[in-house]
Structure formats: C-alpha cells, structure tokens
Amino acid sequence: MDSSEPLQDLKHQAHTEDQWQRLSPIAILYFAVGFLRGIFGNVVYLLPALAFSYSSLQKHPYIWLPTITLLISLMFIVAVWSFQVYRFRFSENNVEIRSGIFSKKQLNLPFERIQNVKLEQPIYYRLTGFACLQLDTAGSAKQEAKLVALPLELAEQLKQQILSHKSEPTEANQHEIENNGTNNSTNSVHEQLLNQRSLSDLVIHGITSNRVWIILGGLAPFYDNIAEKLNQTLNSLGIDLKELFNLETHAVWQVTLFALSLTMLVMMLMLSFSILGSIVSFYGYTLSKSANRYIRRSGLLTKHEVSMPLSRLQLVMQKQDWLDVLLKRINLKLEQSNAQLDHASPSAVSNKILVPSITPLQSKALIDDLYPDNQLFNIGFMPISGFYLVRTIGYFLLPIWVLLESFVLYHHNIKVAGVLVGLFAVFSGLFYLRWRRWGVAFDEQYVYLRRGLIGIDYVCFPTYKVQQSQFKQSVMMKKHQLASVKLILASGSVTAPLLPQDVAYKLINHCLYKVESSKISWM
Amino acid sequence: MSETLFSNDNLSAATPEQLAMIQQLDLQTLSEKYAPLNLQINILSTLLITLLGVLVYLQPWLSLPQTLMLYLPLGLSLFTLLGLGFCGLAYIADKRKRYALRELDLHFSSGLIFQKVLSQPITRIQHIELKRGPLERYKGLASLQVFSAGGAMHTFELPGLTLDTAEHIRQLILQHKDLAQHG
Numbered sequence: 001m002d003s004s005e006p007l008q009d010l011k012h013q014a015h016t017e018d019q020w021q022r023l024s025p026i027a028i029l030y031f032a033v034g035f036l037r038g039i040f041g042n043v044v045y046l047l048p049a050l051a052f053s054y055s056s057l058q059k060h061p062y063i064w065l066p067t068i069t070l071l072i073s074l075m076f077i078v079a080v081w082s083f084q085v086y087r088f089r090f091s092e093n094n095v096e097i098r099s100g101i102f103s104k105k106q107l108n109l110p111f112e113r114i115q116n117v118k119l120e121q122p123i124y125y126r127l128t129g130f131a132c133l134q135l136d137t138a139g140s141a142k143q144e145a146k147l148v149a150l151p152l153e154l155a156e157q158l159k160q161q162i163l164s165h166k167s168e169p170t171e172a173n174q175h176e177i178e179n180n181g182t183n184n185s186t187n188s189v190h191e192q193l194l195n196q197r198s199l200s201d202l203v204i205h206g207i208t209s210n211r212v213w214i215i216l217g218g219l220a221p222f223y224d225n226i227a228e229k230l231n232q233t234l235n236s237l238g239i240d241l242k243e244l245f246n247l248e249t250h251a252v253w254q255v256t257l258f259a260l261s262l263t264m265l266v267m268m269l270m271l272s273f274s275i276l277g278s279i280v281s282f283y284g285y286t287l288s289k290s291a292n293r294y295i296r297r298s299g300l301l302t303k304h305e306v307s308m309p310l311s312r313l314q315l316v317m318q319k320q321d322w323l324d325v326l327l328k329r330i331n332l333k334l335e336q337s338n339a340q341l342d343h344a345s346p347s348a349v350s351n352k353i354l355v356p357s358i359t360p361l362q363s364k365a366l367i368d369d370l371y372p373d374n375q376l377f378n379i380g381f382m383p384i385s386g387f388y389l390v391r392t393i394g395y396f397l398l399p400i401w402v403l404l405e406s407f408v409l410y411h412h413n414i415k416v417a418g419v420l421v422g423l424f425a426v427f428s429g430l431f432y433l434r435w436r437r438w439g440v441a442f443d444e445q446y447v448y449l450r451r452g453l454i455g456i457d458y459v460c461f462p463t464y465k466v467q468q469s470q471f472k473q474s475v476m477m478k479k480h481q482l483a484s485v486k487l488i489l490a491s492g493s494v495t496a497p498l499l500p501q502d503v504a505y506k507l508i509n510h511c512l513y514k515v516e517s518s519k520i521s522w523m
Numbered sequence: 524m525s526e527t528l529f530s531n532d533n534l535s536a537a538t539p540e541q542l543a544m545i546q547q548l549d550l551q552t553l554s555e556k557y558a559p560l561n562l563q564i565n566i567l568s569t570l571l572i573t574l575l576g577v578l579v580y581l582q583p584w585l586s587l588p589q590t591l592m593l594y595l596p597l598g599l600s601l602f603t604l605l606g607l608g609f610c611g612l613a614y615i616a617d618k619r620k621r622y623a624l625r626e627l628d629l630h631f632s633s634g635l636i637f638q639k640v641l642s643q644p645i646t647r648i649q650h651i652e653l654k655r656g657p658l659e660r661y662k663g664l665a666s667l668q669v670f671s672a673g674g675a676m677h678t679f680e681l682p683g684l685t686l687d688t689a690e691h692i693r694q695l696i697l698q699h700k701d702l703a704q705h706g
Contacts (some may be wrong), residue, residue: 126577167668207554326653332662388544401672464640467644467647467671467672467673467677468641468642468671468677468679470640470641471545471639471640472637472638472639472640473637473638474636474637475638476637478638488674488677489673490672490674492674493673493677503547504547505544508545508642509545512642513544515646515647516627516644516646519701522647
C-alpha cells in the first residue's frame, strides 16, 4: 500500500480539484510519431504526385533537403502544439478531454459508457514508464478517447476504477464491485495465467496465418520496379535471367527448375515476413484471468493490453485452416461487439482477442473456462440438407462446366478439356466437404455451429446474446420443407442454411424465447 | 422463476416456449397507400430515365458515336420494358409485406421468391427512429427504424406505416418494460 501512496495523491489531485491536467512532455514524442504515421498512411495518395515530379527531382536533386527540413519542422510544430492544447480531467465518474489544433474537440465520456479499456505501451514509452490509455465506447468511433501519456501505474489504477464502475448498482453488480474491491489490493496475486505463447508457437502462427498476401497485395504496384531491380542486381552478379529462361539454349526441365527455385526463394522470403509480423504483434503473449475479466498482453515494439469482462464476450470461434490441420493447431477468437468496425477504426480490429496457434486440448480448456458446461465437442450437430449440393453443384457449377467443356471440345482442345474435368472434380469435392462440415446444434444455454472446408471451424455463443433473427425460405425450399436461419449478434452474424423447416422454426423460437425470458444484458 | 412469468401474446397455450412461435404470427398489412406510392415512384423514375435517353437520341447539338446511336433505341426499349416489369414485381412484393407486434418482439415478413421473416426482440433495441421523406409526408406515411447492436447492416425497418400506427408502435416500444430496464 505504501508504494501506491504518491499515486493515490496524484489521482486524488486529478479527482477533487476540477483542474484540467496537462500531459507529461513525453507525449510530444507520441504526437510526432502520430504525425509521421499520418504522413506515411497517406503516402499512397501522394505517389502519383511524386512520380510526376520525379523527372524534375532528377534535375534538382537538392530539393530533398528543404523538403525534409520543412517536414521535420512541421512535425515538431504540430507535435508541440498538440501537446500544448491537450488537457484532460477526471471527475467522480467522468473523463473529459480537450484536444485539437484547428478543430477543437471536447470529449466528455461517462465511465458507464466505456466498453473497453486498453493499455498500450509503444517502445519509446517503455523506458520512461508511460502508457496510453485507450477508452472505447459501444457507440461510434468518434467517441473514442485516448489518454496519450500517463504514468504506467496511474493508468493501471484508472483502468481498474473504470472497469469496476457499473452503470446500475443492482444487487448482483454491487456484489461484483465488492469482489473487485477485495481483488484490487491483491490484484497481481489473483491474476490467473490461462495461456502463454512461446516463440515457436508464434513461428507456427506466422506460417499458418496468411498475412503474407496482405504484403503481396501492398507490393503489387511495385512489381515491375522490383523485377527490374532484381534483374539488375542479378546481372551485376553475373546472372542473366533472360539467358537462364531462354528455351532455345536450355532444356525445358532446366527452365522449370530455375522457375521453381525462384518461386521457392520468393515464398521463403514471404514466409519470413509473415513470421516476423506474427512475432511483432504477439511477442510475449499471455492470456490471463482476473475475477471475471480476461486480459491479453502482447507485442514486441508496442505492448498492447486488452481487457475484456466475460459479459462483453459475444462469441467464441475456433478456426482451423488447411495449414493448421497439417500442424494440428487452432486459432481461437474471442469476439466482442463489432459496432466500431463500421468506422474502420484501427483499434476495433484489436477488439477481438485472438489466441494464436494453440493445440486442440488448450483450445478446449479455454472454451470450457469461458463457457462452463458447453457441449461444443460432444453435442450431435444437425447436418444441413443435401439440397445444398444440388444448389451449389447442380445449379451453379455444372452449367458453367458444361458450357466451358462443350466450347473447348468444339475446338478439339483435349488437354484443356481434361484440365476442366479435373477442376470440376476438385470444386465438387470442396462443395461436398463444405456440405459435410456445416451443421448446427443448440442446448439450454448455448448455440453451436460447425462449418469449414478442409479444416473445421466451431462457433459457440450463449443463446441470449442474439440481437435479431432471420428466417429465410425460397419457393423451392418451401417445396422441400427447408429453411435458412441467420442469427445476428453484436459481433456479426451466424448463418445455418438449408435446415429442415421445423428445426429452423425451433431454433428461432428457442433463441427468441431465451432472449426475452432471460433478462440478461447482452453486454 | 422468470419462466413461469414468461408470456408472449397468447396465454392459453401450454408451455412458455410454445408461446413464442414465429410460425403463428398475427400478421398485419402495411398502409394501403404504401404499395401504390412505391409503384408510382418506381414507374416515374423509370420513365424519367427513358425520357432522358430519348432526349439524348433526338438532340441535334452534339454528334455522338455511330455505334451508340445505333444501339440506343434497342437498349432503351429493353431497359424500359425490364424496368416496368420490375416495377410490377416490386408492387406485388410490396403488397405482400406484413408485420407483427407481440408483447416482447417485432416481426417483419417480406419477399417474393425468397420469403423472409425478421424478428427483433424488444429487449435488444438500442434506439428507434421515425423516418419520413417528402413523399411519405405528403401521403401521411412513415417508416419506423429500429436499431440494435447487430449493426447498421441489420437495421430492422417497418416501411409504409400510417403516421398514427408508427407513432403508436414507437410509444409502445419506448414504454416497454424491457427497454426501460436497460436504459
């Protein structure tokens, strides 16, 4: 208790005197980085202009110097100015922030509206012991607040205070507050570590997660340049690509081998990027539990901390792609309300708690911890109707294939026709797998969904989390006594297509009944 | 405890869960003015586009590419025919839209080929909006938009209600005990 006394003072000060507080000067650094990030984020839009002025740049190479000087001084001015105008204060259950250089913003955020509190520690804050406190609301992204530079321990305390604050002090909540109160003093002792990811796990995650393609997509405009550069570099090393790939001087197998090894090289490079990305975002990953709250901490450069009360959890999803199947790993996603995703704010993405590349046993243990007495892995799933195959293969795939095949055969192109037969078989197989995987089940407390292609994904959520339901039936489906069900949750929607009509009705009626009779708040 | 208190519409049925059956909704029609108004708007906008096309074809000032002039009459008549056909379909679909109000939830059924029934429990409503465009105001109609945490993509909308009905439903929802509890 002794050690926290000066902090209490500081907090007390922030509390009682309704004085506007200033940030610590370290925040200037934060604003400067934010400015740089803004510039680089918009560099895509500036590219055409840059390309246009490239020729004039070549004439006056020293124009870079004033440009950079200008940029740096601008950055400095913006950062210092932002710091100068930034003020914040706390009252009993309110946080207020004033900021903005040109457009002045004043934000007033009652604690009860705060949905999520995140602690963020960029690398340049770690030495000085500061942190950013990000406050998310259930509403729009405009209402998001970020306290840019607080001493780490003050930030921790504020987080505790905000999280233990409840909108309605009903009996149950009061109880919880008391629990929290007792926990607060011995907080670090009571935090229970649920999961931890080692470096090798993160490497596996880097391999299986396809973030490579994002990088590939981002590089797309530069492919030509890269190819040219590569060619030049190789040329200077005495390797001539054009010569290597020349069919007149080399045998076909040689050229194929070159192409193959080149592709492998590129793939390896991409793979290492992916692994790097995984390590940067998940380094030192821990998932722990304190009272009813789940806390995720990770990050190599910027340490992120996401804290989520169990009541805010909307849905658990266990995802397994084909690569995960080979490595026997699983990604577990704990999804919260998604309202902010509409605004594409970057913080909304980290609203999900992802547990990367865990083993099936660990995943089951976690799901059991989150949702006790769930039957996700021993309940019998109701399969969707075989009409799915008629619809996908019969109405969609077959007509296209017949058309293409007859066209190709008309031109006597037997080779292509063979390839088409193979493709048809592969796609039919995939549709078949998808059909086999898709199923739905529900019991007294939870709704379960199984789906996937090669790997199998499992979804589980408490029935009372449903926001809205949709029953859908085409004329054709009615004839076959089938119907599709869509359940809309705060984190997104879940679909079970082509169920027997009575099952569809039963599922929706059950969900509506649970939502309306339980009286449990969804958040 | 709450299960014994649970009621949704009709109290004479056997178990609480059987009470909440969406296959036995007491469906209400929308305002009689809604489908004709929509039909008029659709036909008028189709004809307006056709008229614009005709004007482009007949105007003497600009010389347009030969191929465009060649295919314009054909395309335009095709567009008008299809457009009017869709107007007719939309009219039939509008005629078929129904809604139902129960003690604890709202329902909206629509669709011609794909029949849909949307259900919105009142406890999950976050806020309501009454929307009235100029033409709706002229005809004394209103649309009721109901927002839940499901997001903007899943806004529950009851179109073509008479103003009285819309305001009545809004009052019912606003005074609902489930909503009052959650603020």
